[in-house]
Amino acid sequence: MQNFTFLEPIDLLIATVLVVAAGTISVLLRLGLERSLAIAATRCVLQLGMVGLVLEKIFGIDHPLPVLAWLAVMIALAGKEAVKRARWNYRGITLDAVITMTFSAMIVGAIVTQAVIRVRPWYNPQYVIPLLGMILGNSLNGISLCLDRFTDHITSRTSEIELLLAFGATRSEAMAEPLQTAVKTGMIPIINNMSVAGIVSLPGMMTGQILAGAPPIQAVGYQIVVMFMIAAANALGSMSIASLASRRLMEPYGRLRLDRLNKSKGPRIGKGAMAGRKSHTDR
Amino acid sequence: MKKPFFYAGPFSAWVPLGRTLYEGIEIELAESTFNILKGASGCGKSTLLQQIVGMKPGTKGAKRILDGKEFDQSMLPEWRSKVTIMMQDAPLLSGTVRENLAFPFRLKNAGGRAFHWAEALRLMHETGLGHVKSEQDAGMLSGGERHRLALVRALLWSPAVILADEPLAGLDEAMAERCLALLKEYSSRPGKAVLCVLHNLDYPKATGRTFKLP
Incomplete structure (x- = not known):
C-alpha cells in the first residue's frame, strides 16, 4: 500500500x-x-x-473472540434489516433471516477466507470483517427480494397452490413454484451485476483497493472472488430463507397458513428497492 | 356392523365472532353411491368439504377412514389423492388446458395413475369442451368451461371419492344435466362415491342420500 x-x-x-x-x-x-x-x-x-x-x-x-462478537452483531443487524422491507411478515421472520444469514455467511465466508485467500491467523479481522460484511450486505438484498417475491406469490396465487394440494401434492410439491420464482428473484441482482462488472460499473471493492494503492490486477482478482462469493451467498441465502418461510406458512401435511402473515405497515417496497439498488453499487 | 366405505368426522366450525356454524358433523358414505350435501347459503358446506380434506382448521380429533384404512394427519396428502375436492371456484393453474388436466399425474401421490390424452378428449367431448384446444391458455376459458374442465380433470384422476362443491355452477340446464349424469355414473362404479354440493336441487337426476347442515 x-x-x-x-x-x-x-x-x-x-x-x-x-x-x-x-x-x-x-x-x-x-x-x-x-x-x-x-x-x-x-x-x-x-x-x-x-x-x-x-x-x-x-x-x-489480536484475539478471535472480539472478531466473532462483531460478526454476530453484523449478522443480527443484517437479519433485522433484511425483513424490514418485506411487504408481508410473520412471527419468527427475523429469526429465519438471522438463521439464513448465519448459514450462508458462515459457509461462504469460511470457504473464501480459509480456502481461497487463506487468511492467517484464521480470524484476521483485516480480511474477515470486510469480507463477511460484503457477504451480509449483499445477501441482505437477495434475501429481502426473495422473501417479498415468495409471500407475494403465495398470497396472490393461493388458489393454484390449493389446487395442487387438493390432488395430493406434498408440501414440497405445492411450494416448489413459489420457491423457484422467489430464489430466482433473489439471484437476479447479482447475475446482472456480474454481467456488467467492469463495463457499466466499477465495483466498489475494486475501486477501494485501487484507491488504497493495490495493483489493479490484484484488485481485479479480489473483485472476482467477491462477486463469486456474493453469488454463492445469495443463492444459499435465498434458498434457505424461502424454505424456512415455506415451513412457517404451510403445515407439514399441506395446509396453507396465510393467517400467519401480517401486512407490514407503510409502503416499504419502493424504499427497499431503492436501497437495494444503492448498495449493489457498493460491492 | 359393517364398516362404512368412507368416514370422516367429527367436524365443527365457527365464524370469527364465535357463532357456531355446525358441531360434531360426521359424514359416512357407502360405496357406489351419489350423495348430496344441502344447507342454506353460508351454513358452511364448502368449509365442511375443505375440512374433510384437511385444508381448513377445526378438525382436531377427526378421523378419516377409506375402505377400512385410517389416514392420520401425516397421511393427508395421500388421503387427498384418494378423496379429491373440486373447489367451488374451479381454480386453474396458469398454463395450457393440457397442463391443467395432466399435472396431478406427475405428483408423488399419483400412485401409478397415468394420464391418457385420448380419455381426456372423450370426456371433453362429453362435457361440450370438444372445441377447446389442448395447447390453449386455460386462463382464457369462460366460467362454465372452467367448471367443466375441473369435472373432466376429477373424472380422469379417478379418486375413490369426489367431493364436488357446486360443480354445475355457470352451466346451462342441458349441460348441467349432462355433467350431473357423468358424476352420477362415476359414483355408481365399484370403489367410488361422490358427495356433491348442489346450488339448485331442481335437477331431476339430483337424487341420492342427502346430508343437511343446520
Whole structure:
C-alpha cells in the first residue's frame, strides 16, 4: 500500500462542503430534503466513526473472540434489516433471516477466507470483517427480494397452490413454484451485476483497493472472488430463507397458513428497492 | 356392523365472532353411491368439504377412514389423492388446458395413475369442451368451461371419492344435466362415491342420500 494517502480531519471538513452543496440544491429547488439530508449525513458520520473506533480496537486486540462478537452483531443487524422491507411478515421472520444469514455467511465466508485467500491467523479481522460484511450486505438484498417475491406469490396465487394440494401434492410439491420464482428473484441482482462488472460499473471493492494503492490486477482478482462469493451467498441465502418461510406458512401435511402473515405497515417496497439498488453499487 | 366405505368426522366450525356454524358433523358414505350435501347459503358446506380434506382448521380429533384404512394427519396428502375436492371456484393453474388436466399425474401421490390424452378428449367431448384446444391458455376459458374442465380433470384422476362443491355452477340446464349424469355414473362404479354440493336441487337426476347442515 505504498501510495496510500492518509486523510486528516481537515480533509473531511472540506468534503463536508459537498454535502452542504447538496443541501443548497435542495433549498434552491424547494425539495424539502435539507432536514433528511442533514440527519442522514450526521448518522453516516456517527455510525462510520463508531465502526471505525470499534474496528481499530478489534484490530488491536489480536484475539478471535472480539472478531466473532462483531460478526454476530453484523449478522443480527443484517437479519433485522433484511425483513424490514418485506411487504408481508410473520412471527419468527427475523429469526429465519438471522438463521439464513448465519448459514450462508458462515459457509461462504469460511470457504473464501480459509480456502481461497487463506487468511492467517484464521480470524484476521483485516480480511474477515470486510469480507463477511460484503457477504451480509449483499445477501441482505437477495434475501429481502426473495422473501417479498415468495409471500407475494403465495398470497396472490393461493388458489393454484390449493389446487395442487387438493390432488395430493406434498408440501414440497405445492411450494416448489413459489420457491423457484422467489430464489430466482433473489439471484437476479447479482447475475446482472456480474454481467456488467467492469463495463457499466466499477465495483466498489475494486475501486477501494485501487484507491488504497493495490495493483489493479490484484484488485481485479479480489473483485472476482467477491462477486463469486456474493453469488454463492445469495443463492444459499435465498434458498434457505424461502424454505424456512415455506415451513412457517404451510403445515407439514399441506395446509396453507396465510393467517400467519401480517401486512407490514407503510409502503416499504419502493424504499427497499431503492436501497437495494444503492448498495449493489457498493460491492 | 359393517364398516362404512368412507368416514370422516367429527367436524365443527365457527365464524370469527364465535357463532357456531355446525358441531360434531360426521359424514359416512357407502360405496357406489351419489350423495348430496344441502344447507342454506353460508351454513358452511364448502368449509365442511375443505375440512374433510384437511385444508381448513377445526378438525382436531377427526378421523378419516377409506375402505377400512385410517389416514392420520401425516397421511393427508395421500388421503387427498384418494378423496379429491373440486373447489367451488374451479381454480386453474396458469398454463395450457393440457397442463391443467395432466399435472396431478406427475405428483408423488399419483400412485401409478397415468394420464391418457385420448380419455381426456372423450370426456371433453362429453362435457361440450370438444372445441377447446389442448395447447390453449386455460386462463382464457369462460366460467362454465372452467367448471367443466375441473369435472373432466376429477373424472380422469379417478379418486375413490369426489367431493364436488357446486360443480354445475355457470352451466346451462342441458349441460348441467349432462355433467350431473357423468358424476352420477362415476359414483355408481365399484370403489367410488361422490358427495356433491348442489346450488339448485331442481335437477331431476339430483337424487341420492342427502346430508343437511343446520
